[in-house]
Amino acid sequence: MSSIRFIMVGGFLGAGKTTTIARLAHAYQSQGLKVGIVTNDQATDLVDTHTLRSQGFEVGEVAGACFCCNFNELTSTTAKLDECGRPDVILAEPVGSCTDLVATVVQPLMQLFGDRFDVAPYGVILKPSHGRRILSGEAKAGFSPKAAYIFKKQLEEADFVLINRADELSTEELDELTRLVASEAPDVPVLRISAKTGDGFDAFLELLDQRGDFGRRILDLDYDIYAEGEAELGWLNMSLTATSASEFVLDELILDIVNRLRISLAEAAAETAHLKTIGLWDGFHGVANLVSSDSAAVLSLASDCKTKSAELVVNARVAIDPEQLQSQVEAAVREACGARDVQVVIRQTQSFRPGRPVPTHRISQSELGA
Template identity: 70%
Template sequence: MSNEPHKIRFVMLGGFLGAGKTTAIGRLAKQYQDQGLKVGVVTNDQAADLVDTNLLRSQGLNVGEVAGACFCCNFNELTSTVETLAVDERPDVVIAEPVGSCTDLVATVVQPLMQLFDAQFDVAPYGVILKPSHGLRILRKEAQAGFSPKAAYIFEKQLEEADFLIINRIDELSAEQVEELSTLLSQFAPDTPILRMSAKSGEGMDGLIEMLDQRGSYGQKILELDYDLYAEGEAELGWLNSSLDATSDEVFVLDDLLLGIVEGLRQRLEAIQAETAHLKTIGLWEGAYGVANLVSSDTPAVLSLPSHCQTKLAHVVVNARVAVDPEALRAQVEEVVESVASQMGVTVAFHQTQSFRPGRPVPTHRFAKPSS
């Protein structure tokens, strides 16, 4: 019998807002469980009431969350959250989902784990999921990429520090689009492996598992990063998290409410030319859960996970990340929710709404050199 101490395999998958990280992590966790491994998940957001936490827990996963700041700025809570998960059920693997507008995660999360917590964690190669909708526009260097050059700077830096890159949503792309993305990524990061995957259908997930099982010289790409530009890029996005209860005397179709809210917001935001980074609604009631989302201004609103639920009561969470003033975003969300609900004969009661711009990143640790 080995006397080696038990190490938790730490897997972190990054990527821009709306890249499909939550769907990928849910499927990845299930595949690890099918291998007989115990899995924990840690979600992350700048605000409380994380929609991704609710969604992953509804899939039966053991989920902790780091709320109120990104992993890099709240590193101690990241490690303590993993420790809390370990008290309940000693996980073999912990999968971490960082905030979608964060970069510099190798210097501020991966390297601190490797250098300060080597006895506890066995860190996997760091993968970044490419968001095709904004990825094509930014990598093509289109003048109208949807975001300012400052936000595009964050997107590119995320790709630059990755050990490997994942083109996700290939089920939604043509073969020509997949090839163009592969070519653009190869030109941008010529020495970085590229995987093709659909987290939704499961295609390519075996390749992701194989990549994450690799050992070697990974997590070494320390960025040269302009933190002023990084902070300004993040601050261009208005963030909103809102939770509410929807009730009616008659049963209503939960999925219609979720999709109606997202579609209503898509139309409103398009009218004021506000670029959407990610917009997501989740509905939960008695074991049922559904998700509708919008990942960019030039893609349709979709019911990404139908609940097939008809009910008189549901809990709904709205997450919005949009290039617009956060108070304007709050007004739009509240008006659309009230309007869509009213048309369906549903009454809504808001519990908590947070709307803000992210503050300047101040990492707990930042290692300027990789471990030897």
């Protein structure tokens, strides 16, 4: 049997990985290929999984740890997708706060499962809102040097870097980001794309279709700094049910929740890495998100529906204590629902700081060879 093309697209929290994965999936399906998707999170109830499944994709989720620390779950999840109908392509979206993925995921897949997977070049999406601040060394970059260390290392190990949201940036801003990436990660090709509009995706697909000497940028990584940088983020996944005696506009509710959090987190001087809320009802789904503290909350996917009942999921990744984050999310949810006479029942909340990464496998530079 022919091997499955395995494509992993990395990037920092809020870089646009899910939107990119969805557009790639549609592109491959239009070529007559079967596509499977694997999402990844430190906890269950991931907005990205709900979003992709709501678009009709076959999605497996690796929850509880990143791909590198839960490598066996990654391979077993891909096997389950295979059982459901052998995919030609598997698209994988790793946790946005992870790095060292070439040594702990790409190379182990190549060396241990080379007969099963044909691994594509590893692309990393640059998040412009934090990229400019972190790479230019601004004093108010939003994250500590330890968290910024992760951001920079993600670029360093990439086979190519994608500057996303090109449709929202001027030529001057795109040129500046290209220069900053080149100074941080010399000799790494840079491509400008828009996951929202599809600009640049033809060239992106050409890059992904290449075969050759890829996935060899093994990092010289300080795991103490890496672990401390991840642990600075408060991590929250919350699922809840909203009901009302009269209809409410689902999109307005989820956007209001994100807006209220944007304001309260800014008042607490807590930098947002990413914040997502999805609302689901009877085949309809809407998504609102916030990608940084200095950007606006947006309705990234409209449900265009009114309902008396909906399931909501909130994911928040913020530089703040997890208990304080949970308190702020609960307050925003209750205030937004209360303003519409909507009753809310919180079914589950997971709030924590990520633990120290302990990879299942790690291929060293000496093992890889010169």
